[in-house]
Amino acid sequence: MNTGTPWQIFIDACLINNFVLSLFLGICPFLGVSGKTDTAVRMGAAVMFVMLVSSTCAYGIHHVLVLINAPYLHLISYIVVIASAVQLVEMFIKKFSPALFQALGIFLPLITTNCAILGLALFQTNRQYDFVQSLSFALGAGVGFTLALLIMSGIRERLELSDVSSIVRGAAVTLMVAGVLSMAFMGFAGMGR
Amino acid sequence: MTSERVAGKADKNVEVLIKGFWRDNPVFVMLLGMCPVLAVTNSVINALAMGMATTFVLFMSSTIVSLIRRLIPKQVRIASFILIIATFVTVVEYLIQAISLEIHKSLGAFISLIVVNCVILGRAEAFASKNPVGKSMLDALGVGVGFTFACLCLGFVRELLGAGTIAGVSVFGSSFEGWSIMILPGGAFFVLGAWLLLFNWLRERKGVPQT
Numbered sequence: 001m002n003t004g005t006p007w008q009i010f011i012d013a014c015l016i017n018n019f020v021l022s023l024f025l026g027i028c029p030f031l032g033v034s035g036k037t038d039t040a041v042r043m044g045a046a047v048m049f050v051m052l053v054s055s056t057c058a059y060g061i062h063h064v065l066v067l068i069n070a071p072y073l074h075l076i077s078y079i080v081v082i083a084s085a086v087q088l089v090e091m092f093i094k095k096f097s098p099a100l101f102q103a104l105g106i107f108l109p110l111i112t113t114n115c116a117i118l119g120l121a122l123f124q125t126n127r128q129y130d131f132v133q134s135l136s137f138a139l140g141a142g143v144g145f146t147l148a149l150l151i152m153s154g155i156r157e158r159l160e161l162s163d164v165s166s167i168v169r170g171a172a173v174t175l176m177v178a179g180v181l182s183m184a185f186m187g188f189a190g191m192g193r
Numbered sequence: 194m195t196s197e198r199v200a201g202k203a204d205k206n207v208e209v210l211i212k213g214f215w216r217d218n219p220v221f222v223m224l225l226g227m228c229p230v231l232a233v234t235n236s237v238i239n240a241l242a243m244g245m246a247t248t249f250v251l252f253m254s255s256t257i258v259s260l261i262r263r264l265i266p267k268q269v270r271i272a273s274f275i276l277i278i279a280t281f282v283t284v285v286e287y288l289i290q291a292i293s294l295e296i297h298k299s300l301g302a303f304i305s306l307i308v309v310n311c312v313i314l315g316r317a318e319a320f321a322s323k324n325p326v327g328k329s330m331l332d333a334l335g336v337g338v339g340f341t342f343a344c345l346c347l348g349f350v351r352e353l354l355g356a357g358t359i360a361g362v363s364v365f366g367s368s369f370e371g372w373s374i375m376i377l378p379g380g381a382f383f384v385l386g387a388w389l390l391l392f393n394w395l396r397e398r399k400g401v402p403q404t
Contacts, residue, residue, distance in 0.1 A: 021378065022378045023232070023378075024227075024228050024229075024231040024232035024378065024381065025228055025232075025306075026228070027227040027228045027231060028225070028227060028228070028311055031224065031227070072283055072287070075279050075282060075283050075286075075305050075308060076276065076279045076280065076283065079275055079276075079279050079308055079309075080272075080275075080276070083271075083272055083275060109271075110311070112271075112275070112309075113275075113309040113310075113311050113314055114309065115228045115306045115309045115310075118305070118306060118308060118309050119302060119306055122302045122305050122306070123302060126302065166397065167390060167393040167394045167397055168390060168393070170393075171224055171386075171389050172386050172387075172389040172390045172393060173386070174386075175382045175383075175385050175386035175389065176382065176383060176386040178382045178386075179379045179380070179381075179382030179383040179386065180379070182377075182378045182379040182382055183374070183377075183379040186377065186378075186379070
């Protein structure tokens with residue numbers, strides 16, 4: 001059993017081992033939808049919601065699978081749960097905010113193939129978190145993802161206005177900035193202990 | 194797209210193979226599947242293992258998807274593709290565990306995360322579900338090798354600069370002090386950024402319009 005207070009786990013997932021910047025999970029949406037601050041925040045919120053739902057479900061599924069002694073089904077059942085949760089969020093957003101639905105575009109169904117969410121489910125199983133720990137882990141990861149996306153979109157909005165050489169423009173400069181951000185986040189190491 | 198439908202011609206098949214490897218390289222050109230490329234390429238061996246595992250899953254799932262492409266209803270195709278991919282990833286995970294426990298430990302959760310590699314789902318959706326088996330297999334092989342090549346590019350630079358070795362063999366001698374940043378997460382972003390820079394530069398020199 002893992003012994004960490006929910007607060008420690010939250011800080012760890014959010015800052016020290018930030019999902020995007022130090023574990024490299026969810027890079028695709030990080031590069032894809034970090035163009036505008038507005039969209040970035042909403043994408044972060046959608047991911048956070050899916051994370052909470054799938055973390056809760058993964059906790060239940062893990063216990064059922066242990067009970068019936070079928071560990072090889074973990075991966076397959078997790079991915080099915082995540083796909084259904086994303087479908088749910090998609091319908092929800094489509095109904096309540098068609099504008100946001102348009103803005104997120106293809107990246108909304110692609111939350112299914114966002115490694116951050118499957119990674120979350122796998123990590124919480126590996127580390128044997130109990131229910132409260134799992135929830136705070138999911139919340140921390142979600143907040144961390146949103147934070148990374150938000151910082152990145154802020155920088156990219158500035159970058160749009162600056163004079164960048166044509167070969168660096170686009171993905172190359174975004175990755176360089178992500179590298180600097182990642183180094184900055186290394187400064188959080190040792191917090192929350 | 195129409196030219197791709199002409200089956201049975203050797204040069205067309207070679208073209209499909211080469212296209213996935215170079216012109217539409219999944220990592221350097223299409224910017225897909227970045228997560229594993231960045232995360233596990235801190236050494237050449239890890240990069241190679243990751244590339245091979247991904248190629249295997251890509252090849253097998255493209256073959257199966259292409260075989261049953263007429264049987265899958267359109268509405269549930271993505272879910273079916275993911276289930277097929279997840280099955281092969283489970284196979285690969287147990288396979289790697291059996292072959293080398295050490296590699297399994299250093300790749301960790303990233304073997305399971307091959308499921309959510311956009312390259313594989315992307316090829317299943319964009320190519321294998323529309324083309325005959327032979328072509329899909331070639332395409333998968335081309336893209337898989339292209340992906341492995343990209344992993345190796347990163348792994349090579351990061352291991353060389355980070356530890357002064359290539360696949361565990363010392364290059365610069367014992368007096369070389371490794372750049373620890375290359376092994377750390379930040380280095381992965383820098384190296385991939387630098388490679389993209391190089392490829393952009395090459396493309397610009399050739400006069401191909403920017404994407």
